[in-house]
Amino acid sequence: MSRLNPINKKARKIEQMIVAANGDVEALQKKSNANPGRIYYPMGCTLNFTPGWEVDNSGGTAGLCQPVERDLFDCYLGCGWPAQVPDHLNNSPDWTDKCASAANDWRKVDIVFP
Amino acid sequence: MSTIAEVIPSSAFRPAEAHAFKAAGEDFLYLVPSGAVFRMEGLCKDIVEFVRREPAMRSDIVAHFIDKGLELAEIEATIDDLDQAAVIASGFSKPPAPVVPLQKFPLQRVVLNVTNQCNLACTYCYEYSADKIAQQDGKPKYMTADIAESAVEMLILEAGGREGLHVTFFGGETLLNFNVMRTTVIYAERRAAELGKRIEFSLTTNATLLNETIVDFLSEHRIGVTVSIDGDQELNDKMRVFHDGRGSYSVIAPKIKELLKRHRTNSIGARVTLTSQVADVQRIYQHLTTELGFDSVGFSPATASPDRLYHIGTQKMDNILDSFAKLAWEYRDYAVEGKQHGFTNVSDTLKELNSGVSKAYPCGAGVGLLGVGTAGDISLCHRFVDSPVGKMGHVKEGGVDHEARGEFLATHHIGARYDCHTCWARPTCAGGCFHEAFVHYGETSAANLHYCDWIRGWNDLCLQILGEISVRNPQFLERFEN
Numbered sequence: 001m002s003r004l005n006p007i008n009k010k011a012r013k014i015e016q017m018i019v020a021a022n023g024d025v026e027a028l029q030k031k032s033n034a035n036p037g038r039i040y041y042p043m044g045c046t047l048n049f050t051p052g053w054e055v056d057n058s059g060g061t062a063g064l065c066q067p068v069e070r071d072l073f074d075c076y077l078g079c080g081w082p083a084q085v086p087d088h089l090n091n092s093p094d095w096t097d098k099c100a101s102a103a104n105d106w107r108k109v110d111i112v113f114p
Numbered sequence: 115m116s117t118i119a120e121v122i123p124s125s126a127f128r129p130a131e132a133h134a135f136k137a138a139g140e141d142f143l144y145l146v147p148s149g150a151v152f153r154m155e156g157l158c159k160d161i162v163e164f165v166r167r168e169p170a171m172r173s174d175i176v177a178h179f180i181d182k183g184l185e186l187a188e189i190e191a192t193i194d195d196l197d198q199a200a201v202i203a204s205g206f207s208k209p210p211a212p213v214v215p216l217q218k219f220p221l222q223r224v225v226l227n228v229t230n231q232c233n234l235a236c237t238y239c240y241e242y243s244a245d246k247i248a249q250q251d252g253k254p255k256y257m258t259a260d261i262a263e264s265a266v267e268m269l270i271l272e273a274g275g276r277e278g279l280h281v282t283f284f285g286g287e288t289l290l291n292f293n294v295m296r297t298t299v300i301y302a303e304r305r306a307a308e309l310g311k312r313i314e315f316s317l318t319t320n321a322t323l324l325n326e327t328i329v330d331f332l333s334e335h336r337i338g339v340t341v342s343i344d345g346d347q348e349l350n351d352k353m354r355v356f357h358d359g360r361g362s363y364s365v366i367a368p369k370i371k372e373l374l375k376r377h378r379t380n381s382i383g384a385r386v387t388l389t390s391q392v393a394d395v396q397r398i399y400q401h402l403t404t405e406l407g408f409d410s411v412g413f414s415p416a417t418a419s420p421d422r423l424y425h426i427g428t429q430k431m432d433n434i435l436d437s438f439a440k441l442a443w444e445y446r447d448y449a450v451e452g453k454q455h456g457f458t459n460v461s462d463t464l465k466e467l468n469s470g471v472s473k474a475y476p477c478g479a480g481v482g483l484l485g486v487g488t489a490g491d492i493s494l495c496h497r498f499v500d501s502p503v504g505k506m507g508h509v510k511e512g513g514v515d516h517e518a519r520g521e522f523l524a525t526h527h528i529g530a531r532y533d534c535h536t537c538w539a540r541p542t543c544a545g546g547c548f549h550e551a552f553v554h555y556g557e558t559s560a561a562n563l564h565y566c567d568w569i570r571g572w573n574d575l576c577l578q579i580l581g582e583i584s585v586r587n588p589q590f591l592e593r594f595e596n
Contacts, residue, residue: 002195002199003156003157003158003188003191003192003195004152004158004195004196004199004201005152005153005154005155005158006150006151006152007142007151007152007153007580007581007584008149008150008151008467008468008469008470008580008591009468009469009470009595010148010149010150010151010469010470010471010472011145011150011151011152011199011470013150013470014148014150014198014199014200015199017198018195018198018199021198022194022198
């Protein structure tokens with residue numbers, strides 16, 4: 001909630017935008033309670049719908065901030081690890097098909113090449 | 115004080131563009147151009163008042179309210195909220211987005227002028243009397259079914275993926291060509307069913323030709339009806355007369371009662387044209403609702419050049435606003451008690467204010483709506499049918515002229531109407547009717563400056579009603595949500 005008192009539909013939309021804008025990117029600060037119940041994204045992660053960076057800018061995997069082999073489900077959804085993962089919506093929808101349980105099957109999650 | 119000290123730093127906050135109003139003892143702001151309405155109270159209100167007295171830097175605002183014993187985090191967060199909602203602004207605030215003219219917009223509605231003939235001879239008629247812009251020479255008197263069906267096909271083609279379509283039948287007197295209207299409705303329903311689209315119909319009529327067959331057809335096909343009528347016999351018959359000068363009231367009154375009784379599947383509204391001689395809003399409303407039984411009545415001043423006898427001068431317009439206000443407060447009283455009131459000028463404006471429209475164009479003409487004349491010529495809207503101005507192709511010869519439509523949209527959006535750029539009512543008004551502008555100023559792109567005070571007065575009144583309902587019976591506003 002903001003500190004405003006929206007009366008009409010447009011004002012409520014603006015308030016939602018403000019809350020969303022202030023709530024989404026938390027920039028590795030102390031986790032605030034702005035949006036209780038919503039997923040907390042530290043800055044540096046892609047959102048679920050943004051394309052992942054499968055390779056670094058040289059076309060390899062060496063320059064990525066974390067080895068891609070280690071980027072598991074928490075990066076993918078809950079984001080417990082500050083790194084990029086392959087984009088599972090467009091380019092790598094089957095990336096985790098062989099990984100039923102991240103704790104046991106993480107080795108089956110392979111490197112992604114473009 | 116030195117000159118330098120008077121320079122306001124660009125990072126200083128000041129109130130952003132807005133119209134302030136009071137309702138039910140509370141303060142409200144109507145933000146421009148977003149159209150958002152906020153109730154102002156507590157720290158929000160105090161900060162806006164503070165920067166209204168004098169633009170102030172963030173640090174000054176914070177210092178001022180810390181001195182009053184408020185918490186830093188609360189002050190900072192409130193300033194951020196106000197800044198991001200554009201209630202206050204500084205040189206660092208996000209600038210409003212520029213208005214980009216629309217290009218191809220999916221069509222939603224066509225208005226078919228199925229005839230240019232009328233059995234009445236109302237003095238003020240904008241279609242075919244003194245201020246008409248239509249040139250019917252060489253145009254057929256009645257639209258053929260073939261042309262009407264081509265117009266429906268044009269609507270389907272130009273609507274793209276839009277699911278809901280609408281066809282409005284207009285005239286002249288629409289029912290003089292009831293046969294083509296009937297075949298068109300049946301044709302359009304079949305085509306819509308084939309394509310899995312929804313289609314709705316409406317017509318405007320003077321009611322003189324209504325009979326059982328027609329009314330049953332309207333009811334069966336759920337056709338919305340707008341009846342043009344100006345009040346009781348004395349008022350209606352001043353302008354709405356047959357060609358021999360006889361008034362039309364005694365002919366239409368029984369037919370209207372029958373229509374209201376038999377046709378219950380869609381809305382039936384009365385549309386009143388106000389002139390210098392016919393302007394008693396309350397008397398007209400009373401008659402049309404209690405005597406005839408309409409549940410909705412809308413009023414519109416006649417479009418006329420200022421030298422016409424029936425033109426409503428500025429003084430008279432002020433009086434009309436006063437009587438509109440009386441009826442509007444009655445609407446407010448009904449709304450507070452959760453009851454429906456039929457003054458549609460209020461409900462239409464409330465709907466727009468409640469959703470917070472911020473219009474790039476004053477109406478749908480050329481955007482989601484096009485008119486079609488009897489010969490199949492496509493025009494900006496029904497008011498421009500068969501006029502050289504606003505011509506946009508032909509339903510059989512090439513369809514919509516996208517170049518002409520694009521050119522129109524590029525030159526008529528609010529960004530190009532410079533007169534409007536400092537007006538707080540522009541989110542709902544956007545410069546007003548193109549036809550009205552053309553009749554008054556000879557230019558469709560002119561802003562209707564003769565109506566500005568009236569429009570601002572009306573918007574202010576309806577904002578007060580919105581504010582009051584939001585305090586006293588907020589559930590009432592839910593009906594405007596969709």
